[in-house]
Amino acid sequence: MTATISKTNNVTLVNNFDELNQHFLLNKDKLVLLHFHASWPDASTRSEAHLNAWSIDNYYSDVIFLKCDIKQGKSLFDHCKISAIPTYMLFKNGEKCIPINDQVTVHSKKETCLEHVRSIVNEKILFVTSISSAEEILSLIRDEEALDSVFVIMDNSELNSDLLRLQFPKIVDVFARPSELLNSLRTNVQLISKKLTAFNFYNSKQSNSMNLNKDSATFLWFQLLKDAIIKLRPQSLEDAINDMVQKCQEYYQGNRIEQENTQKFKRDYENRQNHSNEVPNLAIHWYTKASFVNKMINKAMRTEDINQLYTFRFYIADLCANISRLHEEQKNGKFNIELYRGLRLSIDEINNLKENVGNAISLNGFLSASKSLKVARRFAHGSSSRRNTEPVIMIFSVKAKDKLKSIKFADLLDENLSAFPEEEEVLFDLGSVFRIESVLDPYNGEHAIIMVATDIGKQLVDEHLKLSDESIKENGVNIVFGELLFKSGQHDKALKYFETLLLFGNEDDAAVYAKIGTCYQWKAESSKAISFLQHSFN
Secondary structure, three states, X not given: OOOOOEEEOOEEEOOOHHHHHHHHHHOOOOEXXXXXXXXXXXXXXXXXXXXXXXXXXXXXXXXXXXXXXXXXXXXXXXXXXXXXXXXXXXXXXXXXXXXXXXXXXXXXXXXXXXXXXXXXXXXXXXXXXXXXXXXXXXXXXXXXXXXXXXXXXXXXXXXXXXXXXXXXXXXXXXXXXXXXXXXXXXXXXXXXHHHOOOEEEEOOOOOOOOOOOHHHHHHHHHHHHHHHHHHOOOOOHHHHHHHHHHHHHHHOOOOHHHHHHHHHHXXXXXXXXHOOOOOOOHHHHHHOOOOHHHHHHHHHHHHOOHHHHHHOHHHHHHHHHHHHHXXXXXXXXXXXXXXXXXXXXXXXXHHHHHHOOOXXXXXXXXXXXXXXXXXXXXXXXXXXXXXXXXXXXXXXXXXXXXXXXXXXXXXXXXXXXXXXXXXXXXXXXXXXXXXXXXXXXXXXXXXXXXXEEOOHHHHHHHHHHXXXXXXXXXXOHHHHHHHXXXXXXXXXXXXXXXXXXXXXXXXXXXXXXXXXXXXXXXXXXXXXXXXXXXXXXX
């Protein structure tokens, strides 16, 4: 087959694997950067502008820049298993080079560093800097909400480290040895993953679930998340496993332990498919391990990352099924139970909980609590780099008399499923809802938040779906799911979600085109809005 290559400036368009392979053959030992894009996502437009700029920069003169459009290059998209756009892939000698995962970013300019820190939402930053650069950069970012803690590396500077600590309270320590720095980073990452919590509230005074404020729309979005994920189940479980493993391996490039974990994860699920050496409650088994699964699932939930949630959809559905099955086997709905979770919250966060007494609350993702008050207190009072926070004990009460249908939870200690049995962990299903009964002022140095499990989450969803009945009949539940994302103020994420549906969903394309048009209309991009709205009528 003869490959036809068309070129625009210093970026070359490729439409199939033969054309890509020709570049590999002609450019041995050179880096080849391939940009997968489409003409309609806003992010693709921005990334293509970056690609064009890089291609004419002499600094990258040894790099070959290629691009592939989904309309002309569908076969190459499928060959490279592209699940989101835009996507970059880097090759050398025909082999894919996996980049450093986006947990770690390195900055040499304070301007780009400051821009990156200010762009972080719903996440916490552990910041590492040399002592000679610390004062200048920390004076710029010290008050940023995302900045959790700072780790300073000693160099040849004669700056007074004690004075620096007084000036910047978020400094954990000043380190002379790399091993000490790594140990401290590891400890603080674990503490943050245990304590970082995102709440959603539903205002019970709202008279109509179709007219929602931002918080209530986000609350309902998370209530619908499980149903949407189940309805977006992959056609091929094998492909879904491979896709998730590939994404996780890319994310943890260079991390030998997590690379081994991803391979073990893949083998475990393959064994389950083949009914050989099957691990009982496999999804829970992996979720409770100190591994990539828990970290990436929780991050995707906290940040409402549509692409990540789509990639992990088969696993999330499996985890929900594991919890539901164990809940029935353990007859957890038959008895009263009180569980605890310890964390540190700011005064503003505590006051927000006080203002929502009587309202429904859910946590983004799977709620983990302990049967032991002592364990909860250890987390609440443990060392923390979060300043201006106070210890909080959350008390979750589940009452048998309420005969709850939507609240599912599994006692992991009873099944020997927890990697940390001393924590006496109980895991609640996705979308578990509680009513805030009271917020008690500090006693023995800690606040207490008392919450009672309730079925109101399911009731609110049923009410909203009933009122949305015409939209569901016409467009499907997944469209309503995207509409809630839009109503919650997450307009860019709603756009990305509808683009994902257009690429990989089974919905009516006309309805999805219309929703994408609405998103662009909100962004005041009239030409794109008109184009997509016209597509919806074709």
